[in-house]
Amino acid sequence: MSQFLPTAPYRGTRDFLPAEMSVRTQVFERLYEVIERYGYQRYDGPILEPVEIYEAKSSREIVEQQLYTLTDRGDRRLALRPEMTPSVARIIAGNAGRLQFPVRWYSHPNCHRYERPQRGRVREHWQVNVDVFGSDSAACEIEFFELIHDLMAAVGATPDMWVLRVNDRVLLDAMLTGVVGIAPDAVRDVAGLVDRWEKYPADKLAEDAAAIGLTDKQFDRLGEVLTGGRAVLDEIPAEVRERSKLVQVMDSAAGELVRFDPLIVRGFDYYTSTVFEVFDNHPDNRRSLFGGGRYDNLVGLYSAQRIPGFGFGMGDVTLFDFLGTHSLLSEPRAEIDAVVIATEAELADPARTVAKGLRGAGVRTSTPLDIRKLGKEIQRADRSGARVVVIVGGNDWAAGTVTVRDLRTGDQHQVTPADVPARVRDLLELGPGTA
Amino acid sequence: MSQFLPTAPYRGTRDFLPAEMSVRTQVFERLYEVIERYGYQRYDGPILEPVEIYEAKSSREIVEQQLYTLTDRGDRRLALRPEMTPSVARIIAGNAGRLQFPVRWYSHPNCHRYERPQRGRVREHWQVNVDVFGSDSAACEIEFFELIHDLMAAVGATPDMWVLRVNDRVLLDAMLTGVVGIAPDAVRDVAGLVDRWEKYPADKLAEDAAAIGLTDKQFDRLGEVLTGGRAVLDEIPAEVRERSKLVQVMDSAAGELVRFDPLIVRGFDYYTSTVFEVFDNHPDNRRSLFGGGRYDNLVGLYSAQRIPGFGFGMGDVTLFDFLGTHSLLSEPRAEIDAVVIATEAELADPARTVAKGLRGAGVRTSTPLDIRKLGKEIQRADRSGARVVVIVGGNDWAAGTVTVRDLRTGDQHQVTPADVPARVRDLLELGPGTA
Numbered sequence: 001m002s003q004f005l006p007t008a009p010y011r012g013t014r015d016f017l018p019a020e021m022s023v024r025t026q027v028f029e030r031l032y033e034v035i036e037r038y039g040y041q042r043y044d045g046p047i048l049e050p051v052e053i054y055e056a057k058s059s060r061e062i063v064e065q066q067l068y069t070l071t072d073r074g075d076r077r078l079a080l081r082p083e084m085t086p087s088v089a090r091i092i093a094g095n096a097g098r099l100q101f102p103v104r105w106y107s108h109p110n111c112h113r114y115e116r117p118q119r120g121r122v123r124e125h126w127q128v129n130v131d132v133f134g135s136d137s138a139a140c141e142i143e144f145f146e147l148i149h150d151l152m153a154a155v156g157a158t159p160d161m162w163v164l165r166v167n168d169r170v171l172l173d174a175m176l177t178g179v180v181g182i183a184p185d186a187v188r189d190v191a192g193l194v195d196r197w198e199k200y201p202a203d204k205l206a207e208d209a210a211a212i213g214l215t216d217k218q219f220d221r222l223g224e225v226l227t228g229g230r231a232v233l234d235e236i237p238a239e240v241r242e243r244s245k246l247v248q249v250m251d252s253a254a255g256e257l258v259r260f261d262p263l264i265v266r267g268f269d270y271y272t273s274t275v276f277e278v279f280d281n282h283p284d285n286r287r288s289l290f291g292g293g294r295y296d297n298l299v300g301l302y303s304a305q306r307i308p309g310f311g312f313g314m315g316d317v318t319l320f321d322f323l324g325t326h327s328l329l330s331e332p333r334a335e336i337d338a339v340v341i342a343t344e345a346e347l348a349d350p351a352r353t354v355a356k357g358l359r360g361a362g363v364r365t366s367t368p369l370d371i372r373k374l375g376k377e378i379q380r381a382d383r384s385g386a387r388v389v390v391i392v393g394g395n396d397w398a399a400g401t402v403t404v405r406d407l408r409t410g411d412q413h414q415v416t417p418a419d420v421p422a423r424v425r426d427l428l429e430l431g432p433g434t435a
Numbered sequence: 436m437s438q439f440l441p442t443a444p445y446r447g448t449r450d451f452l453p454a455e456m457s458v459r460t461q462v463f464e465r466l467y468e469v470i471e472r473y474g475y476q477r478y479d480g481p482i483l484e485p486v487e488i489y490e491a492k493s494s495r496e497i498v499e500q501q502l503y504t505l506t507d508r509g510d511r512r513l514a515l516r517p518e519m520t521p522s523v524a525r526i527i528a529g530n531a532g533r534l535q536f537p538v539r540w541y542s543h544p545n546c547h548r549y550e551r552p553q554r555g556r557v558r559e560h561w562q563v564n565v566d567v568f569g570s571d572s573a574a575c576e577i578e579f580f581e582l583i584h585d586l587m588a589a590v591g592a593t594p595d596m597w598v599l600r601v602n603d604r605v606l607l608d609a610m611l612t613g614v615v616g617i618a619p620d621a622v623r624d625v626a627g628l629v630d631r632w633e634k635y636p637a638d639k640l641a642e643d644a645a646a647i648g649l650t651d652k653q654f655d656r657l658g659e660v661l662t663g664g665r666a667v668l669d670e671i672p673a674e675v676r677e678r679s680k681l682v683q684v685m686d687s688a689a690g691e692l693v694r695f696d697p698l699i700v701r702g703f704d705y706y707t708s709t710v711f712e713v714f715d716n717h718p719d720n721r722r723s724l725f726g727g728g729r730y731d732n733l734v735g736l737y738s739a740q741r742i743p744g745f746g747f748g749m750g751d752v753t754l755f756d757f758l759g760t761h762s763l764l765s766e767p768r769a770e771i772d773a774v775v776i777a778t779e780a781e782l783a784d785p786a787r788t789v790a791k792g793l794r795g796a797g798v799r800t801s802t803p804l805d806i807r808k809l810g811k812e813i814q815r816a817d818r819s820g821a822r823v824v825v826i827v828g829g830n831d832w833a834a835g836t837v838t839v840r841d842l843r844t845g846d847q848h849q850v851t852p853a854d855v856p857a858r859v860r861d862l863l864e865l866g867p868g869t870a
Binding site: 015038052070074104114123137146253301365 | 439440441442443444445446448449450451452453456457460469471472473474476477478479480481482483484485487488491503504505507508509511513515525526528529530535537539540545547549558559567570572574575577578581585687688736737738739770771783784787791794797798799800801802803804805815818819
């Protein structure tokens with residue numbers, strides 16, 4: 001055994017070094033900006049939550065297999081949140097009296113699930129959550145579908161790259177019972193089968209269908225319904241269809257934003273009607289990027305007040321897989337804009353003063369911590385992406401000037417310390433004035 | 436028992452509603468900006484870490500009493516990170532081969548400690564961490580002291596509100612052994628006593644001192660040394676004093692940034708020489724806001740390569756207590772800039788189109804999800820902080836216009852939908868052009 005502790009992060013979790021973090025930050029800031037333009041406000045909550053809030057209405061898979069749990073010194077059973085929706089429902093219920101509904105909120109929490117690490121799956125991920133509370137209107141659906149189109153455009157995705165597949169669990173229930181002829185008490189199991197439809201081979205699906213009591217005829221009919229698109233809606237009673245907000249949306253101008261798809265179920269127990277998933281169209285990455293839906297009864301676990309919810313959670317892992325697959329990841333930002341180099345230890349104080357002036361003008365500026373050969377120090381500055389070096393040297397300094405060198409062109413000029421910020425901003429194309 | 440689940444967050448953790456989150460975001464973005472201007476780059480790491488990385492060189496109190504631990508399904512012993520320094524040392528060691536030292540990094544992780552919740556202490560806090568790795572130069576000390584002054588100025592604090600107290604553990608050891616006459620094997624216990632000096636009453640300190648073997652005379656001498664400021668340095672051998680980076684800094688122009696104070700120890704075992712703490716000067720909040728220091732051997736737990744570190748962690752709880760005490764907290768941002776209201780359901784589509792145009796121009800814009808009375812809707816917009824409402828109404832719309840109303844003045848104008856973005860940007864004083 002090594003005398004040293006291992007340096008790898010815990011299995012399924014990730015270290016984000018600055019180059020990667022810079023790319024992530026750029027992407028998430030674009031998402032935040034779009035979300036805020038729709039009037040959503042950021043909130044946050046704790047990563048530790050009572051286990052009970054997941055046991056009540058989450059998914060069996062998460063609670064039984066994927067929850068990280070611990071017991072604190074006060075014997076409270078806690079979980080690392082596996083998702084944000086139960087937390088936000090709790091917070092909304094606890095503060096309902098002082099909120100003006102509808103409430104539009106977003107967050108960007110880290111969430112944990114004990115999964116087997118593989119492409120698209122890790123144990124700690126960062127998930128942008130966007131939710132609206134307190135409206136039953138189909139305008140929620142439309143707002144979210146528009147928002148998703150804007151979010152995808154903001155990260156550089158064109159509409160051919162992805163598709164927004166939508167369904168309504170109430171319609172699905174009507175399809176399963178009314179059209180396929182499934183007994184009401186088998187609907188939940190069959191919905192689970194539908195959720196696995198695209199992931200499992202046909203023989204495995206047939207086997208599972210038989211195990212939950214479907215006849216061969218029902219299984220065949222189920223396959224037709226699930227892959228037949230909108231046609232099945234005509235076989236559903238008009239009063240069920242007309243109550244569906246999703247049908248209202250599909251019949252409006254916003255219908256072009258989505259594709260109706262009976263295969264969309266979503267794994268969480270709390271969804272009550274509209275459900276949706278954004279899928280990657282790329283042949284190398286045909287999978288769900290993120291999804292959400294309407295959950296009318298989740299806040300009801302905490303409060304007698306009826307507060308319907310609608311929202312989605314967009315995880316970073318699948319999003320960045322998508323961006324990578326489509327070559328949409330931008331370059332990391334340069335480490336630094338300018339480096340101020342003193343040629344000798346005695347000039348370290350003046351160099352720091354020059355650096356201070358640059359920082360005050362909004363220029364990201366470092367000074368070397370140790371005195372090295374000037375040539376080496378300029379090379380280091382260049383490698384770290386600096387556009388400019390400012391050299392504070394003996395004779396120049398005595399004459400009241402420093403050297404500003406443009407590392408892209410090699411041009412250099414003597415300027416007075418007071419003129420350095422304006423000159424450097426000019427080279428960085430930052431425009432005049434302080435930041 | 437209630438039929439409902441409790442809505443309070445887990446004891447010692449916090450929900451951040453949008454108004455509070457907005458204030459936090461403003462403060463932290465100012466901090467990030469200052470830190471980035473010094474050339475620090477953001478990184479991130481997992482919240483779950485192997486327990487071993489804390490057992491090696493953290494603080495006994497944290498490991499024995501404050502760590503949240505769990506065992507995963509693969510029998511790995513994990514902890515919710517109580518602080519970031521062991522994680523960043525691990526990451527630096529694991530990536531040292533591809534880094535150009537010195538490395539300047541910062542992060543903003545959530546950290547957990549099982550503490551008894553009280554003023555300034557919670558169980559989950561958010562901590563801005565700033566570290567430099569790979570330099571032994573006293574220029575690290577100077578850079579951090581300057582950075583701290585800039586950070587405090589950025590959140591609105593004037594120099595009279597706080598003080599940066601500094602010490603050097605090597606000097607402290609020399610004071611304790613050489614000046615007070617304490618046996619080398621008792622130094623660690625006495626350092627613990629020094630750390631408690633300002634928190635405990637005199638009789639409790641005397642009792643503790645006796646328990647660890649100090650004579651009355653040593654205890655009295657210790658008290659003189661700890662409260663006597665810089666004078667004690669003259670009693671320390673010149674070769675020890677001259678090796679101290681802190682003494683070099685205090686003898687330079689940067690000396691004015693700090694106050695030498697033998698009482699500063701810091702609780703972590705990994706600090707090796709310079710240690711510092713920022714203290715609030717306000718009589719209602721005399722306490723440490725944050726601190727840090729030099730840790731030359733922590734990366735050495737992971738790697739044979741010697742990589743000294745220097746850094747600090749600034750927790751949100753003490754920072755916001757400070758800002759609140761000094762009335763430095765800014766107002767939350769308005770929820771929204773503009774609200775586009777359709778007077779009847781049939782005009783919802785045109786209203787959404789107008790909203791889309793505003794969002795494209797960088798204006799945070801919402802549309803009501805349900806149709807209510809116009810007067811009520813305008814009141815709601817006003818309450819949510821909107822400056823402008825745009826009314827899409829029947830006759831106007833038929834005539835090709837909408838109404839733009841300034842909620843501050845009550846002025847309103849008919850404009851064509853195409854002119855709405857420019858008109859609204861004008862009212863919001865955002866200047867011409869799109870964002």
